[in-house]
Amino acid sequence: MKDLIFFIKRIFLKRWILVLGMLLIIFLANYLTFTASRSLISTYQGNQENKILDQDGLFISNLDPDVEQNFDAITIEETQKVYDYLESHYEYAIDTYGFVADIPNTEDMEVSVRYINEQAYDLRDIKLSEGKQITFQDLNTVKPVLIGAGLAKEYPVGSVIEMIDPVTHQPTKLKVNGILEKNASRSNIYALNSKNYLNYSIYSPIDEEFIKQSSLDLHVNALNDLILLNSSEKEVNHLKDLIQSTTGLTFNFFSQKENDKFFKDYYMNGLQIISMLTLICFIIATGLAIWNTLISIRLMIKDFTVHLLVGLSYPRLRSILYQYFGIVFFISFSLLTIFVSVNRYSAWYRKDAIFATLGILKLIGMDWMALIIVLLIDMIMGIFIVEFMMRKIKKIPISLGVLT
């Protein structure tokens, strides 16, 4: 330990610019590896979550991006006609979000309400940490709901929440039936790596009656995320024409085959490009670390030689270098963890409910997994740098000539 402190104080910190440079290079390499790892993990999770949509007869709606849509001209009578037709001819799933309710909570978060119908509820595997799943029988008096883990302390299972429904604008009573798992999330169907966290959300069940009472916002929003089940191309095209002739909106409905192509081709291609980019960046960062190491050897060789001449053995020097680089990597890793944590906390400062996460340092499972990957890569990089440094030092003949 004494040797290590001596080396750090008298040799390494004497050239603090090189230490700082190494720290910055390692931090950059760590950040790039972390971003790529988390992105890949998040995409994998999103893919697993949405695999359920990969079935025959399932079609997902999407506003046609190539057509200019006129939302101002739509009336609620028109959209209601679409829903009446849907109700009588199709099996459809609605899981729509983006509605904010004023529900008091200690964190002062704007609570997001997700409206879900029975078909969508059956389609998704919603896991609870407490309580029971909701039923869709009697939704008229007190609605049974599921709430996010962030609201669980204030609204435990069995408690009743009173709020003005953001869709019907009527006072509503909700009974907490169950609590969602901590950091439960829903991945975007079209951007699998992007997630909305449900810690400050409420899953509110809806039925035909509710849709009739609700506002145009929900009608249009729900059409954007509409899923048709057990349907056919012919039925889908018919619905597409009906929506266009009634509301003027043009939707695309993607079939299971198209989804499959999208998920497999597009995402596999994307993942390959990200992996390649990260590899290239990592090789460059390792190259820079080696360059910095060579400079360090160039400048520190006199100090190393003096110590080797007075009895410092190569194994001891190797051990000191491992300890020193262990400290450098640890500082860089800690900075990365703080950086990621600050990013997660920023959602709390912004009171952004759909990005608010729970856990130690507000980090969630995929953050920790990505950090573990970074740690493993750091270990490999550390071993590589120290061994490279030792090889270089050993090649230099230990003589008084080095000191001149």
Add this chain to the structure above:
Amino acid sequence: MKNSLYRFSDRLEIFFIYLFCFVVNALLIYAERTYQGSDSLIGSYINSIVEYRLIITIMLTFLVIIFCYQFITRKKTEIRIRFLVGETSWEIRYRYFIQSMIIMALSYFVSLLLNIYLSISLMVNLYLIFIFINYILVSTVGVKVK
């Protein structure tokens, strides 16, 4: 380049360090422009990096500090000997400053080829030049006889 503190390998090394900083900055700006607002898989990955474009680029300019620091530390003996054989420290400094500026300017002009190829403004790397001039000026102070 006669009587220069720079050897050919030093010139090459610092030339590529400058070029690396200019190229990375240009590529990040190009990526930012291409994937702006994109929520595709690659888009969000690229955006999570270019979000910190300025910090990354400034961190990379630290490579120039490292080079200048080690260069001047290594050249201490040579500077002393030059002084002993009759050169003034002002002359050594002046030559070092001018040559550093020439190498940086050359590197900048070479990097403009990439800017033209990617159709991005030729001005985007100017702030790096300002930073590098400061680094060179500070390192010139370090060129002294002890």
